Structures are given as structure tokens and as C-alpha cells.
Amino acid sequence: MDLTNLSYEEGLKELESIIDSLETGELTLEESFNKFKKGVDLYKYLYEILNKVEGEIKIIMEDEEREEDFQLEG
Template sequence: MNNMDNMTYEEALKELEEILEALESEDITLEDSVKKFKRGVALYNYCSKILNNIEGEVKILIEDNEGNMLEEDFQVEV
């Protein structure tokens, strides 16, 4: 697959895993290694973008003292 626009996260991750396996193989030429590496970087960036977009949409429901459910933005501590 060349175009990532219509790929799901799972499809992109699967292809990235296949690229990693191929790069670990001793049966790959230097030229193919470079092509696969470039594709892998693009897939990694694509997956990161998807995760960052999803992270921005995640909400956590918290119950207050009166039993009401409150919605808050999900905060990631780095």
C-alpha cells in the first residue's frame, strides 16, 4: 500500500510490523532497506497522528460527591 489516507490505524500498524520484520531479515538489499525504512517512518508518523487526534477526543467520566457524572478532558502526564 502506498497511500495512507484510507488506512486504519490497525492496517498501518500491521504494515509497520511487517516492515520491521523485513528490515531484521538478512535477505534484503540495501536499496530495499532504505525504501522500507522511509515507508516505516511515514507509517510511524501516520500512526502517531491518529493517536494524537484520538487523545484529544478522549473524555473521562467522573462521579462527583452527589453521584452525578461529570465529563472532563483527558489529560496525559508526560
């Protein structure tokens, strides 16, 4: 599965689909295991996206705070 072109929303939808299929109990052991591995990969990918966005938000907020401090001093 190529995750590089997958948006966060698409990945989340796919992960929800995997969870739903695992919860039905209708898959074979091998199918369940393969879905589980795919789900773990998706989870890691989505987690990386969230961490990246969180880091960018922190940078923006720090820049805003510095700019406000500068304006107050100036």
C-alpha cells in the same frame, strides 16, 4: 503509499511487516532504505492517529468532569 484510507490496525500490521523484513537482513541496501522510509511514514501516520484520539479522549473527559461539577453544584 496512500495512508489516508488505512486504518490504525492495518497501518500497525504493515509497520510490523516492514520491521520483520528489515530484521531478516535479506534485503538489498536500496530495498532496506525504501522499506525504512515507508516505515517512517507509517510511524508518523500512526502517531498522528494516536494524538488525535488522545485529544478527543481529553475533550470527552473534560466535558464529563464539567458535567459532574455542574450536577454537584446544582
